[in-house]
Amino acid sequence: SSNMGVSGLGSMSSIAVSYGENGPVFCGLSSDGSHLVACFGADASIVYGAPLRLPLLGLTAGDGFVCGLLLDTGQPYCWGSNIFVKMGVPQPMAEGASYSEISAGDDHLCALRKPAIDSRKGASLIDCWGYNMTASHEFDGAVAAITAGSVFSCGMFIHNRTAFCWGDETSSGVISLTPRNLRFQSISAGGFHVCGILENSQVFCWGRSLETQQLSLGHGDVKMVPMDPMVSVAGGRFHACGIKSLDHKAVCWGFMLQNSMPPPKDSRLYEIAAGDYFTCGVLAATSLRAVCWGTGVPWSIPMAVSPGICASNPCGQGYYEFSHTSLGNKVCKPADSRVCLPCSVGCPEGTYESTPCNLTSDHGCEFNCSSCASVECSSFCSSQKESKSKRLLSLQMPIFIAEIVFAIIFVSSVFLVACLYARHRLQSCRCLESAVTTSRKRTYSFHKEMVKVGPDLEELKIRRAQMFTYGELEKATSGFSEESLVGKGSFSCVFKGVLKDGTVVAVKRAIRVSDVKKNSKEFHTELDLLSRLNHAHLLNLLGYCEEGGERLLVYEFMAHGSLYRHLHGKDLCLRKRLDWVRRVTIAVQAARGIEYLHGYACPPVIHRDIKSSNILIDEEHNARVADFGLSLLGPADSSSPLSEPPAGTLGYLDPEYYRLHYLTTKSDVYSFGVLLLEILSGRKAIDMQFEEGNIVEWAVPLIKAGDISAILDPVLKPPADLEALKKIAAMASKCVRMRGKDRLSMDKVTTTLERALALLMGSPCNEQPILPTEVVLGSSRLHNKASQRSSNRSCSENDTDDQIYEYRAPSWITFPSVTSSQRRKSSASEGDAEGKNSEGRSLGHGGAGDGLRCLEEEIGPASPQENLFLQHNF
Ligand SMILES: Nc1ncnc2c1ncn2[C@@H]1O[C@H](COP(=O)(O)OP(=O)(O)OP(=O)(O)O)[C@@H](O)[C@H]1O
Numbered sequence: 001s002s003n004m005g006v007s008g009l010g011s012m013s014s015i016a017v018s019y020g021e022n023g024p025v026f027c028g029l030s031s032d033g034s035h036l037v038a039c040f041g042a043d044a045s046i047v048y049g050a051p052l053r054l055p056l057l058g059l060t061a062g063d064g065f066v067c068g069l070l071l072d073t074g075q076p077y078c079w080g081s082n083i084f085v086k087m088g089v090p091q092p093m094a095e096g097a098s099y100s101e102i103s104a105g106d107d108h109l110c111a112l113r114k115p116a117i118d119s120r121k122g123a124s125l126i127d128c129w130g131y132n133m134t135a136s137h138e139f140d141g142a143v144a145a146i147t148a149g150s151v152f153s154c155g156m157f158i159h160n161r162t163a164f165c166w167g168d169e170t171s172s173g174v175i176s177l178t179p180r181n182l183r184f185q186s187i188s189a190g191g192f193h194v195c196g197i198l199e200n201s202q203v204f205c206w207g208r209s210l211e212t213q214q215l216s217l218g219h220g221d222v223k224m225v226p227m228d229p230m231v232s233v234a235g236g237r238f239h240a241c242g243i244k245s246l247d248h249k250a251v252c253w254g255f256m257l258q259n260s261m262p263p264p265k266d267s268r269l270y271e272i273a274a275g276d277y278f279t280c281g282v283l284a285a286t287s288l289r290a291v292c293w294g295t296g297v298p299w300s301i302p303m304a305v306s307p308g309i310c311a312s313n314p315c316g317q318g319y320y321e322f323s324h325t326s327l328g329n330k331v332c333k334p335a336d337s338r339v340c341l342p343c344s345v346g347c348p349e350g351t352y353e354s355t356p357c358n359l360t361s362d363h364g365c366e367f368n369c370s371s372c373a374s375v376e377c378s379s380f381c382s383s384q385k386e387s388k389s390k391r392l393l394s395l396q397m398p399i400f401i402a403e404i405v406f407a408i409i410f411v412s413s414v415f416l417v418a419c420l421y422a423r424h425r426l427q428s429c430r431c432l433e434s435a436v437t438t439s440r441k442r443t444y445s446f447h448k449e450m451v452k453v454g455p456d457l458e459e460l461k462i463r464r465a466q467m468f469t470y471g472e473l474e475k476a477t478s479g480f481s482e483e484s485l486v487g488k489g490s491f492s493c494v495f496k497g498v499l500k501d502g503t504v505v506a507v508k509r510a511i512r513v514s515d516v517k518k519n520s521k522e523f524h525t526e527l528d529l530l531s532r533l534n535h536a537h538l539l540n541l542l543g544y545c546e547e548g549g550e551r552l553l554v555y556e557f558m559a560h561g562s563l564y565r566h567l568h569g570k571d572l573c574l575r576k577r578l579d580w581v582r583r584v585t586i587a588v589q590a591a592r593g594i595e596y597l598h599g600y601a602c603p604p605v606i607h608r609d610i611k612s613s614n615i616l617i618d619e620e621h622n623a624r625v626a627d628f629g630l631s632l633l634g635p636a637d638s639s640s641p642l643s644e645p646p647a648g649t650l651g652y653l654d655p656e657y658y659r660l661h662y663l664t665t666k667s668d669v670y671s672f673g674v675l676l677l678e679i680l681s682g683r684k685a686i687d688m689q690f691e692e693g694n695i696v697e698w699a700v701p702l703i704k705a706g707d708i709s710a711i712l713d714p715v716l717k718p719p720a721d722l723e724a725l726k727k728i729a730a731m732a733s734k735c736v737r738m739r740g741k742d743r744l745s746m747d748k749v750t751t752t753l754e755r756a757l758a759l760l761m762g763s764p765c766n767e768q769p770i771l772p773t774e775v776v777l778g779s780s781r782l783h784n785k786a787s788q789r790s791s792n793r794s795c796s797e798n799d800t801d802d803q804i805y806e807y808r809a810p811s812w813i814t815f816p817s818v819t820s821s822q823r824r825k826s827s828a829s830e831g832d833a834e835g836k837n838s839e840g841r842s843l844g845h846g847g848a849g850d851g852l853r854c855l856e857e858e859i860g861p862a863s864p865q866e867n868l869f870l871q872h873n874f
Contacts, residue, residue, distance in 0.1 A: 028305030190235025651685030666740030673735025682713030
């Protein structure tokens with residue numbers, strides 16, 4: 001018994017889609033076994049509010065919000081914004097309650113309590129929160145699964161597999177239509193309907209939103225419920241989709257808006273989830289990528305998602321255990337859990353079942369080659385013949401090789417014996433010496449060859465980056481023409497190009513320099529680094545070319561250029577269009593990219609050249625951190641310094657680094673602090689137009705004096721409430737502290753920025769702790785818009801206290817406390833930063849601390865007159 005394969009408007013799944021006035025969002029649990037969620041789409045409150053560090057068992061989504069079931073505690077956790085559902089852990093909730101499943105409707109969430117049945121009462125408990133639904137329900141008998149529609153919810157009993165529904169009958173009209181005698185394998189609710197898979201795998205739907213009367217909604221088609229057997233269904237607002245048992249392809253029915261995208265024709269799917277007018281699914285291919293169809297689908301989803309929810313029970317009959325060739329079986333964290341997927345039923349016409357569905361794989365279907373009637377069959381059978389003969393050849397091959405090897409060994413042994421005999425006979429022969437020399441020579445040349453193997457192996461490491469020929473890139477950029485030139489750096493030119501397959505790329509071409517060796521090293525550093533790093537806010541390297549003296553890097557093309565161009569370009573409109581929310585969003589995204597470099601890449605990476613021209617903006621206005629040419633792999637312990645000659649850009653350069661060559665991740669924090677000041681003020685890092693040419697020297701005293709308005713970019717109207725920008729400014733001044741140890745760490749910076757963004761967007765701050773200490777359940781309190789708003793407003797003030805970050809979750813941006821290993825580096829540095837400037841304290845790293853203390857007064861921020869030696873990534 002399982003509820004697998006059911007994911008409707010709000011059933012629990014490894015993927016969830018939210019909809020509503022802020023736009024569509026796709027969220028999915030990563031396929032790497034971390035159980036962590038990532039969200040992509042239009043609604044910033046969901047995308048940036050996702051609890052990036054809390055492992056979740058499953059997801060569900062409603063109008064403007066997404067909820068996950070916490071893997072460790074079995075509590076629901078919601079993020080996004082919906083005035084009827086409290087974000088964080090929904091309130092009121094019974095103390096210590098733990099749930100096995102959650103399911104969200106438009107404006108409510110229901111959760112099935114663990115254990116499935118109360119042994120004393122023989123009843124199951126389902127708790128709901130949200131619009132007209134906040135109550136605790138008791139049902140006689142164990143419940144197998146729950147699902148939520150627009151203003152109602154349904155469940156299915158384990159013992160007789162019948163469905164039951166409750167909620168607002170007047171507006172849903174679903175409850176009274178619930179069939180009493182039908183037995184289901186699974187059910188899924190949509191807007192005002194429910195579809196279930198019967199025991200014979202046929203679909204049965206009830207309710208009113210799938211019917212022809214909905215034609216009055218606008219132009220579109222109404223399709224009948226198909227007769228095909230299905231393995232899973234998902235209900236949208238006026239439609240439902242299912243995965244067919246036969247071929248695992250998606251099919252949809254109900255009302256479809258005109259011009260809405262059809263489901264993918266040729267792709268098999270694992271899991272589906274429906275939003276209001278669209279549906280998304282996980283591709284049953286090695287990529288495990290998600291695809292969406294319908295109307296108003298979320299943006300592209302650059303992640304591999306788990307194909308289902310991890311279950312602790314062994315897979316039942318009719319299910320097989322998912323295993324991924326390259327992932328092993330790492331989709332699930334608890335060792336004894338697994339994703340169970342439904343077996344396909346039947347084989348397409350003209351084929352027969354060649355292998356049955358077993359514990360580890362779905363069944364296989366093959367054409368019957370003795371009676372071929374279709375073209376597909378003929379081509380399949382002829383390819384089979386070919387592969388059979390190849391197989392035969394491959395079986396014979398090892399025997400052939402073994403024979404040759406045996407012959408060689410035999411001949412060499414005979415030769416060796418003959419030589420030894422000859423040597424024995426000619427002991428006084430003087431040619432021995434020269435023989436030794438030759439043999440030494442041979443050994444040497446062999447070694448040389450071994451050494452040569454090194455770089456080849458190195459090259460093999462560059463897995464993801466594709467190698468291009470110079471000709472290909474020349475063609476892509478119309479011969480590196482003037483028209484294709486999009487930017488110039490100190491040592492490179494960047495061209496826009498279009499590859500053969502139509503991909504738009506940026507080709508970075510080194511200005512030819514004589515010191516090829518040094519540049520080659522840096523070239524390979526960047527290649528190696530970029531190909532190993534992977535984060536939504538880092539600029540992806542697509543490929544490279546190294547031919548003769550030419551070195552070219554091929555990146556994704558960033559349609560909106562650099563942040564520098566937006567802030568300091570000639571076009572003032574561009575600068576004005578970058579309003580406060582956009583600026584802070586860019587800062588959050590860039591911070592996340594850098595935090596990844598510092599905390600998640602192993603070993604840690606220090607960027608060394610954070611600046612506004614290295615923050616690029618993509619088509620969807622997301623920020624990407626670029627230019628890792630100067631990156632160095634950092635020490636595993638971020639506080640131990642690397643002694644490196646300084647490289648970077650004037651104005652952004654950490655004083656500790658350029659004076660002492662003392663390089664840690666805190667050098668990037670300094671540069672990021674400068675970047676934040678730049679974003680807030682619209683001033684360049686160094687601008688000699690002003691009396692105070694260095695942005696740090698100018699801004700920090702003003703911030704410390706509390707005069708935040710004096711530093712804000714004059715081209716923008718200050719926001720109504722300055723609190724968010726004040727927080728950012730205060731934090732920026734902590735980032736540019738003289739001593740690295742006194743600066744914040746990047747994860748702290750990200751957290752503060754996220755919180756500031758929430759404040760700026762007028763999001764209510766929630767006083768509730770992540771794990772509530774006192775909760776009451778059962779008050780059928782109807783949340784009301786006005787009261788909710790006023791309570792929201794009153795609580796947004798006093799959250800400046802740093803400690804609050806660790807314990808409290810605001811309503812839509814979450815700041816969960818993380819595990820010690822995740823914050824391995826920051827915890828040490830945090831202590832340092834918070835334990836502020838305790839001058840007498842030991843700095844913990846031998847002489848380095850003392851050296852710093854002596855030099856503290858001596859060091860000042862980079863002055864524009866300073867003549868620095870700057871390296872570059874070419
Ligand atoms: N992937 C890209 N897509 C679009 N434009 C890009 C891309 N990469 C770089 N650019 C543009 O080209 C310009 C030059 O980039 P480049 O990385 O060569 O130098 P830089 O970082 O600006 O300066 P420096 O070389 O001094 O560090 C950038 O400022 C940006 O406007």
